[in-house]
Amino acid sequence: CYAKCINLKRETEPEIYDAIRFGAVLENVVYNEDTYEVDYDDTSLTENTRVSYPLQFIQNARIPAKTEHHPSQIIFLTCDAFGILPPI
Secondary structure, eight states: OEEEOTTOOTTTOHHHHHHOSBTBEEESOEEOTTTOOEETTOOSSOSOOEEEOOGGGSTTOOSSOOOSSOOSOOOOOOOOTTSOOOOO
């Protein structure tokens, strides 16, 4: 899973907040180097803060994450400030 974590609070996003533990990867976040406490409200680096975590970290996740059919269409949304998309 991949989620934004700017202004993240347990009261508003408890599943995402609780998924942030050992095994999760935080990106572009600021933390206190003495206490290792993350400041999700700090935008000094960027507002584009993210967290990646395994699906198993969500309490009510359907494991394995299977469906009866594959999608017939996939839409890829992008916004590129330079007009050039990297090859996939």
